[in-house]
Amino acid sequence: MTAVELPASAGVRLASPRGRWVLACSVLGSGMALLDGTVVNIALPRIGEDLGSSLADLQWTVNGYLLTLAGLILLGGSLGDRYGRRRVFVIGVVWFALASALCGIAQDSAMLIAARALQGVGGALLTPGSLALVQSTFRQEDRAKAVGAWSGLGGVAGAVGPFLGGYLVDGPGWRWIFFINVPIAAVVVAVALRHVPESRDRGAAGSFDVGGGALAALSLAGITYALISASGHVSLSWVLRVIVPAVLGVVCGVVFVRVEGRREHPMLPLSVFSSKLFTSMNVLTVCLYAAIGGVFFLLPVELQIAAGYSALRAGVATLPVTVLLLVLSAPAGGLAQRIGPRPLLTLGPLITGVGLLLLTRISPGSAGYFTEVLPAVVVQGLGMSMFVAPLTATVLASVRVDHSGVASGVNNAAARVAQLLVVAALPLAIGLSNQAYRSPHKVDVAFGKAMYICAGLCGITGLLAAVLVPAGPLREVGVDEDEPPRAAPECRAHCAYPTPPLEPGAHKAAR
DSSP: OOSSOOOGGGSBOTTSHHHHHHHHHHHHHHHHHHHHHHHHHHHHHHHHHHHTOOHHHHHHHHHHHHHHHHHHHHHHHHHHHHHOHHHHHHHHHHHHHHHHHHHHTOOSHHHHHHHHHHHHHHHHHHHHHHHHHHHHHBOGGGHHHHHHHHHHHHHHHHHHHHHHHHHHHHTTOTTHHHHTHHHHHHHHHHHHHHHOOOOOOTTOOSOOOHHHHHHHHHHHHHHHHHHHHOOSOOSHHHIIIIIHHHHHHHHHHHHHHHHHHHOSSOSSOGGGGGSHHHHHHHHHHHHHHHHHHHHHHHHHHIIIIISOOOHHHHHHHTHHHHHHHHHHHHHHHHHHHHHOSHHHHHHHHHHHHHHHHHHTTOOTTTOOIIIIIHHHHHHHHHHHHHHHHHHHHHHHHTSOGGGHHHHHHHHHHHHHHHHHHHHHHHHHHHTOOTTGGGOHHHHHHHHHHHHHHHHHHHHHHHHHHHHHSOSSOGGGOOSOTTSOOOOSOSOOSOOOTTSOOOOTTGGGGGO
């Protein structure tokens, strides 16, 4: 196949053998990254024990990946448009696999953190690329079904993650949560080269906003480093490792905003924030996904260190959240279209907050799953399933149709940034120091404080939604009455709880 944009009439049929291969390749590629995000948190206590890691090291094990992923994900999809979607996707898969192998052979925390940062670069190339393959390869009449299948099958990958991650950590060891990516990547590359046609956007023009991506990454890195390093007594060394990175991070952030406002093709088009509803929805996104990111960073530590769960049991403990999201997110999105998003965006976070408060009932050494953990994660899952799809739909409805991809990409990036910052800031806020995470009592006390903070964020989000989100069905929410925005997201079944769904075309912001 030549590397050109496929016309709708020449696209692949979903029901054809080639169509099934394309879908399988895309799902396996994105599923690999989704699995990795799910299982690493489960493995953190074992990684810390094996490598002698401090809590700061574990924070960077998560944030090293999130930092490069959040900074480059918008740019990654745009590279595929220009140089070939299959080519960039395959490069991302190979890069992710090689970085995963480096993670698996890491001999100390520094090597693991560096490899995780490299892994995030691969994730930034393959994650938007997997959806771009589906959107660009299939015939016009099959694209909505293909995107829905991609979303639903990706949800299955998310459901498998807790079982697989816990089994690998308890069985062959935590290194295998990274090694397993290598054979999966080999299959993805083989299928892509044999069955996936190349395509690119003929109209792609303009320079890439590499400078914007670098400034965004430097800003996040400086602020994250300062937050993780902020514990301890005030001294000259404390100033050097906290104040200086924080100031540099803020300065880079200010410069980033100025640069993006002047570029013809910015990574982050500031014009989308002219919609007050879009801006409000991103504020809600940051609050919600900060709370969710904090829970799923600390809950595996609480279950394994304080409650004495095995890695497998700790992973499976949160499975009801994934299942409820997979089953209920699409119906919640449909209900929001009929009655409007405000009731669900108000009640969903409040119910989620109740679930997080119930998690404080977990006690060291005696946490019964059916009495203490299950009721909490079920309530949490019910609340999350109420707001994930309506949140995405409202983000899309807050801008014009031709800006919906940009809006989705920005919203997805906002959620990743929220998770990045909460992993850095929450241990500082709850007084969990570098070695205290090894003490069951100290972990339990800190976890209780963290759940109150995260529940408070959910409560604030619910109250803000009641004030900021207009009443009425989604079709009444828009910025141009003559051209109604697309209200229904194409990715309807969603259970990747760290971030909202990434809609087709979300990478257009980076061009």
